[in-house]
Amino acid sequence: DVKVTQSSRYLVKRTGEKVFLECVQDMDHENMFWYRQDPGLGLRLIYFSYDVKMKEKGDIPEGYSVSREKKERFSLILESASTNQTSMYLCASRGQGSYAYTFGSGTRLTVV
């Protein structure tokens, strides 16, 4: 069964901490995405990557960075966590030339 795995389901971090959210896919997909989901706003795209070491800003990249050193792994980094980054974070992947997305189970991050 194809999978997108996010390393943590729940995470609590302190304001100012550097936070890493990891996402790994086993489908050899070129495209990977990070979204955040907030009540009443739907999913919003933070960053995406279409190849190793390539990245593109989404709609809300401020306060975030990403890393894609290997094809299967896409990391989201909160350089200095703030309380307004408390949210559900979802990773997804998609193969080149395909319209089909596979989502991870999500990481619920709370910044205190």
Added chain:
Amino acid sequence: KNEVEQSPQNLTAQEGEFITINCSYSVGISALHWLQQHPGGGIVSLFMLSSGKKKHGRLIATINIQEKHSSLHITASHPRDSAVYICAVRFDGTASKLTFGTGTRLQVTL
């Protein structure tokens, strides 16, 4: 502006009822997705449509390109169908980007 609107926001139904969730979008699309999100957060892709109709078990998805509208139907609803249903579209010319509706929260009671 590229927008996706879903209705209703919340829906309560009794087991066995026929359910319809609607999605409207503002401009031309290359694909529309229906997604299901259970409590706990994980999202499962139910359908991907660019035209016509698709059926999987008790779920049916339709799309009318001219009217810029899609519907998700659930026949003979069951409590295990309780979830948030999300419409997402890939607007023409937006490459890899999906635009999401805010979701419809469905609760099916016994």
